[in-house]
Amino acid sequence: MSILPHGALSLSSLEEQWLQPGVKGLPISEPLRQGAIGVQGWNVLHGDTSYPVAVLKLSALEHNLSWMRDFCARHGALLAPHGKTTMCPQLFGAQLAHGAWGITLANSVQVRVAHRFGVRRVLLANQLVARSDIRALLHLLHEDPGFECIVLADSLAGVARLAEEVNLHPLARPLPVLVELGLSGQRAGCRTPEEALTVARAVAGAPGLALAGFEGYEGLLVSNDRAADLQAVAAFVEQLCGLVLEADDEGLFTGAAILVSAGGSAYFDLVAQGFARLHGLSRPLQPVLRSGSYVSSDHGIYLEALAELDAREGRPAGEGLRPALEIWSVVQSRPEPGLAILSMGKRDASHDSGLPLPLAMHRPGPGTPHALPPGCSIARMNDQHAYLRLPEGPVRAQLQVGDLVGCGISHPCTTFDRWPLLLAVDDAYLVRGACNTFF
Amino acid sequence: MSILPHGALSLSSLEEQWLQPGVKGLPISEPLRQGAIGVQGWNVLHGDTSYPVAVLKLSALEHNLSWMRDFCARHGALLAPHGKTTMCPQLFGAQLAHGAWGITLANSVQVRVAHRFGVRRVLLANQLVARSDIRALLHLLHEDPGFECIVLADSLAGVARLAEEVNLHPLARPLPVLVELGLSGQRAGCRTPEEALTVARAVAGAPGLALAGFEGYEGLLVSNDRAADLQAVAAFVEQLCGLVLEADDEGLFTGAAILVSAGGSAYFDLVAQGFARLHGLSRPLQPVLRSGSYVSSDHGIYLEALAELDAREGRPAGEGLRPALEIWSVVQSRPEPGLAILSMGKRDASHDSGLPLPLAMHRPGPGTPHALPPGCSIARMNDQHAYLRLPEGPVRAQLQVGDLVGCGISHPCTTFDRWPLLLAVDDAYLVRGACNTFF
Secondary structure, three states: OOOOOOOOOOOHHHHHOEEOOOOOOOOOOOOEEHHHHHHOOOEHHHOOOOOOEEEEEHHHHHHHHHHHHHHHHHHOOEEOOEOOOOOOHHHHHHHHHOOOOOEEEOOHHHHHHHHHOOOOEEEEEEEOOOHHHHHHHHHHHHHOOOOEEEEEEOOHHHHHHHHHHHHHOOOOOOEEEEEEEOOOOOOOOEOOHHHHHHHHHHHHHOOOEEEEEEEEOHHHHOOOOHHHHHHHHHHHHHHHHHHHHHHHHOOOOOOOOEEEEEOOOOOHHHHHHHHHOOOOOOOOEEEEEOOOHHHOOOOOHHHHHHHHHHHHHOOOOOOOOOOOEEEEEEEEEEEEOOEEEEOOOOOOOOOOOOOOEEEEEEOOOOOOOEEOOOOOEEEEEOOOOEEEEOOOOOHHHHOOOOOEEEEEOOOOHHHHOOOOEEEEEOOOOEEEEEEEOOO | OOOOOOOOOOOHHHHHOEEOOOOOOOOOOOOEEHHHHHHOOOEHHHOOOOOOEEEEEHHHHHHHHHHHHHHHHHHOOEEOOEHHHOOOHHHHHHHHHOOOOOEEEOOHHHHHHHHHOOOOEEEEEEEOOOHHHHHHHHHHHHHOOOOEEEEEEOOHHHHHHHHHHHHHOOOOOOEEEEEEEOOOOOOOOEOOHHHHHHHHHHHHHOOOEEEEEEEOOHHHHOOOOHHHHHHHHHHHHHHHHHHHHHHHHOOOOOOOOEEEEEOOOOOHHHHHHHHHOOOOOOOOEEEEEOOOHHHOOOOOHHHHHHHHHHHHHOOOOOOOOOOOEEEEEEEEEEEEOOEEEEOOOOOOOOOOOOOOEEEEEEOOOOOOOEEOOOOOEEEEEOOOOEEEEOOOOOHHHHOOOOOEEEEEOOOOHHHHOOOOEEEEEOOOOEEEEEEEOOO
């Protein structure tokens, strides 16, 4: 690690860095310049990488980036995809290149990472309350006044903390604050519109702060009852819109535009539709969606939710978001006829919203992988092992020690954070480059 | 990142590296040399760090390192602590300085990391089957013939793969191989002693390989029934010892010593006792324990298991292993009387063996933290949030937005891997230095 120049770094600086042996997935015994990864001719299916390895399918990423750009254009929505999903500067760059309005992040450390790699507008979708973290953000805004960061508040105490620090370290422009509307029994956020308006008035009245708008996270409403969810999400979005209208009536907004934001990765269509119905404001509306998982999608929770979203949108089946993230590991043991032990575990794949889905097997070398038959499943994971159960049938004889198994994952957020480096592959699993994460 | 010199790096190279803003826990707005962390005067309780922050309590680490050294001395056992727990070069160094015989690791990438930071003997306690990973290890052994790495096999196919690669890339010394004895329905490993002996004969007969001994992992026997566990562990260790005797009778060992290894973090006393009963071999025995979690212990699964171990050992209560790892976060929202939302989540603390345990609260500034009353618990975590439930009582009025909450964790392995950098603190939570992890 060298002393990096202050401020933003280009993405190409990542290509220029030297990777040391000891990075998961990388089959190197000598230091390698990251930019040279794509010309090594490594093919995951040929057994060229180290295993386990995390791969991002370039065609799926491209498709998803364009899909979301088109979705937002169709709905007149802006996109600030949640960057905490991937914390990957290359993907932030690709999202911005595909028209994203900004990047959403979850804490001040993540904001720093995004800023380092050239992100110019951040929605910090979390209460910022620790004085050290408020100061770190104010320092960044002083240092780089062109950088935009919109923060959240859901309490008078939170507003007071922000106001106090801004008072101590005045900014050239007021700090834009979104007031968070929450849900009873759920995470942060004001529990009623009245409470949210009280907090909004405090923001509007605090020197150095400006009320930017309102924000909520309808993703907390996702349950097993889709019909109930749809109603609840629509009602929540309506509440948010109502807040915007009331605050505007009261003259609490002083900026050039009014921001309203919501949008996890399951119901962002309903959010966009709700926001599109919001009219009659004193200034232009910026309706911002924050879905982050669309970029990689998955083979689990989101694949299903997004298929339903596509159906609601009346889009042709098969053109929806595509799973881009897979983990390939090797069969390290076949200790029983119905059991294969894979060289991946909780260190490599998410396990908080379902275990990985075994998709395909391949004997290292040329050719294409074979889909695993129905009944194959990951029954359990330890830190570094997965237990692949095999149903009765030919697969039990076919799958041998040393074979590769490709798995899809459920919940990209808790898989990305296990890989400092993911390999970008084409449809033949030829390695074309790499993506870094900063967790 | 600079081009690092080939081969081992000293730990002091980590102290010399420049850390950039954007590392979790670090409250920096300018690059900082890692070695300067300990002289900043930061105190976690004063609100000086970024939150969440992971801290390692130096006094607990010191105590645990000495405890384990004494335990091994008492039992005549060698220690190769599992490095996958922490993947922390500074802790590897401390473990070796406290008499560890080597470091256990889980895959070839982890071996590379340990080698880079000066570890000279590794037990790779996993089948090494991918050709790329076998080659990477052989490359390392060619490059640095003094480096020792003992590998595992549990099948004839596995032995053949190792033998083939060693044949293609001959080593100065035979590659030492442990044969793994497994457990029916469990992870890797031969299912019967007969099968293990067959694999052992194949190792002994393969040019370029040498049978080093036998290995198993009794940690897979941990259940909710302690009495049954104790019997099962003792029987398993006896089986391992029986295998050693049989293989020795057959003259399968050719090295200077015979290695036998087991030992997770719950029953390593039984393992050590079982190994101590193994006599009458043709050459010296090296009984190797592999417990990795002892170094940090935890406030959950291991704390309980280790208290029982201490009782079995007849050691004085209160002198056992101490939890060294805590996560401190900030109350970012108090949206309901019985609910506080903390600025930490699945990205920061393990959730696979119980959720974090809230220990103490503190208003940033001087003084000592207050223990949280009984009934406080983390009910749920999202990626970046924890839901702290508060019982009826004064705590509901006391705990405010901006207060700090310290949590213990259960299962160190899945917490260490969420922190590239942990801060080492003294008993007053003054930051004295930092530990790096390489996941």
